[in-house]
Amino acid sequence: xxxxxxxxxxxxxxxxxxxxxxxxxxxxxxxxxxxxxxxxxxxxxxxxxxxxxxxxxxxxxxxxxxxxxxxxxxxxxxxxxxxxxxxxxxxxxxxxxxxxxxxxxxxxxxxxxxxxxxxxxxxxxxxxxxxxxxxxxxxxxxxxxxxxxxxxxxxxxxxxxxxxxxxxxxxxxxxxxxxxxxxxxxxxxxxxxxxxxxxxxxxxxxxxxxxxxxxxxxxxxxxxxxxxxxxxxxxxxxxxxxxxxxxxxxxxxxxxxxxxxxxxxxxxxxxxxxxxxxxxxxxxxxxxxxxxxxxxxxxxxxxxxxxxxxxxxxxxxxxxxxxxxxxxxxxxxxxxxxxxxxxxxxxxxxxxxxxxxxxxxxxxxxxxxxxxxxxxxxxxxxxxxxxxxxxxxxxxxxxxxxxxxxxxxxxxxxxxxxxxxxxxxxxxxxxxxxxxxxxxxxxxxxxxxxxxxxxxxxxxxxxxxxxxxxxxxxxxxxxxxxxxxxxxxxxxxxxxxxxxxxxxxxxxxxxx
Numbered sequence: 001x002x003x004x005x006x007x008x009x010x011x012x013x014x015x016x017x018x019x020x021x022x023x024x025x026x027x028x029x030x031x032x033x034x035x036x037x038x039x040x041x042x043x044x045x046x047x048x049x050x051x052x053x054x055x056x057x058x059x060x061x062x063x064x065x066x067x068x069x070x071x072x073x074x075x076x077x078x079x080x081x082x083x084x085x086x087x088x089x090x091x092x093x094x095x096x097x098x099x100x101x102x103x104x105x106x107x108x109x110x111x112x113x114x115x116x117x118x119x120x121x122x123x124x125x126x127x128x129x130x131x132x133x134x135x136x137x138x139x140x141x142x143x144x145x146x147x148x149x150x151x152x153x154x155x156x157x158x159x160x161x162x163x164x165x166x167x168x169x170x171x172x173x174x175x176x177x178x179x180x181x182x183x184x185x186x187x188x189x190x191x192x193x194x195x196x197x198x199x200x201x202x203x204x205x206x207x208x209x210x211x212x213x214x215x216x217x218x219x220x221x222x223x224x225x226x227x228x229x230x231x232x233x234x235x236x237x238x239x240x241x242x243x244x245x246x247x248x249x250x251x252x253x254x255x256x257x258x259x260x261x262x263x264x265x266x267x268x269x270x271x272x273x274x275x276x277x278x279x280x281x282x283x284x285x286x287x288x289x290x291x292x293x294x295x296x297x298x299x300x301x302x303x304x305x306x307x308x309x310x311x312x313x314x315x316x317x318x319x320x321x322x323x324x325x326x327x328x329x330x331x332x333x334x335x336x337x338x339x340x341x342x343x344x345x346x347x348x349x350x351x352x353x354x355x356x357x358x359x360x361x362x363x364x365x366x367x368x369x370x371x372x373x374x375x376x377x378x379x380x381x382x383x384x385x386x387x388x389x390x391x392x393x394x395x396x397x398x399x400x401x402x403x404x405x406x407x408x409x410x411x412x413x414x415x416x417x418x419x420x421x422x423x424x425x426x427x428x429x430x431x432x433x434x435x436x437x438x439x440x441x442x443x444x445x446x447x448x449x450x451x452x453x454x455x456x457x458x459x460x461x462x463x464x465x466x467x468x469x470x471x472x473x474x475x476x477x478x479x480x481x482x483x484x485x486x487x488x489x490x491x492x493x494x495x496x497x498x499x500x501x502x503x504x505x506x507x508x509x510x511x512x
Contacts, residue, residue, distance in 0.1 A: 266296025
């Protein structure tokens with residue numbers, strides 16, 4: 001069969017519509033790809049420079065507003081709060097939403113809090129003259145996250161608040177660099193607002209390091225290097241080097257060295273694996289040019305006190321705020337951290353029964369139990385109750401019933417210890433207890449057995465305790481120095497159901 005000849009061009013049929021549509025589609029795809037590539041190139045070429053987001057409009061609910069307005073005042077003290085991130089997209093446990101952070105700041109404003117500076121805290125600790133507002137708060141941010149600039153600062157501005165940012169300086173990036181952390185330009189811009197000041201959170205000690213058998217914060221621990229635990233000398237050199245790098249960052253970025261330090265992970269020296277570090281770490285921090293150091297996240301105990309002139313300079317406590325901290329939670333933590341001034345009338349305090357019934361009648365406190373029961377102070381910060389005299393008259397003591405009055409009780413002061421005075425029918429016993437250790441008897445004396453009320457007077461002054469009970473000679477004892485402050489409990493030890501009446505229980509502060 002003869003081959004079919006190819007038709008001449010003028011004899012070919014015109015192209016169909018499907019062919020033209022396909023060519024148009026492929027051309028469109030090419031243009032879109034080109035546009036996407038161009039957009040991506042422009043985006044990647046543009047320096048990373050996120051702007052600030054407007055502060056969210058928040059309205060404090062009436063109950064929170066009433067609670068805020070009723071918070072106690074303690075002149076001469078500074079409450080310290082710790083935040084980390086403020087973001088609607090980061091759902092980590094330390095990051096608050098923009099709305100929740102706004103509600104926190106609104107609650108502080110409604111309570112009448114005014115922010116103070118790091119210099120105010122330094123002056124307070126140095127016993128220099130400082131004018132503090134009646135409700136003073138230092139708002140701090142750890143790590144130096146980008147949200148300090150993008151979301152937290154506008155909210156602070158809306159309320160007229162200031163803040164101190166503790167920077168992990170090794171994570172601060174150059175301007176235009178995409179990062180979870182601030183850039184040096186943003187640090188300078190925040191400082192230029194007058195709302196922000198900065199301290200150190202170390203240079204590069206905010207990642208867990210390997211320690212024998214575990215991982216732990218590298219600042220308060222001897223870490224493992226190439227499979228071997230470093231010596232104390234190597235630890236000193238490592239910490240000195242890190243603090244020096246951090247201070248050089250501040251000198252270069254802001255023109256001055258930092259004066260305040262916040263421990264990475266909130267962990268001071270006493271939390272590490274070598275007891276010598278507890279004493280050495282504050283010395284290294286001081287030699288690096290810092291005036292004070294803050295713990296964090298309620299470390300090392302769950303108890304946090306507002307700062308006073310007597311606060312420990314190298315372990316200053318802060319209230320840690322989490323993503324789950326509601327406004328009500330925040331206000332409760334603030335209330336618990338503000339020291340309660342020692343009252344004279346102890347019967348008027350909020351006593352709660354533990355294996356006992358506690359009833360207040362006028363100037364009496366009645367304690368009823370059939371075993372060992374207590375009347376405990378709840379929601380009272382007794383960290384400033386140091387030297388005081390307790391006096392009362394006790395009715396109901398007999399051979400089967402003893403009265404127990406505990407002083408320097410640490411439940412409201414952040415320690416686990418107390419001194420107990422046990423008044424029986426014919427004797428007085430003084431004992432102390434610290435932590436999980438058993439009670440240690442400090443002294444014992446006989447008293448004349450007699451019916452009716454017995455007057456009891458207890459003086460705790462420094463490390464000395466003096467007990468005077470009607471019918472006996474004064475009993476004196478030396479108290480462990482760790483039991484330096486704390487409140488009171490009134491207790492009963494009975495073999496069957498009995499009631500003790502503590503009449504006119506009073507407290508009088510003493511001067512050392």
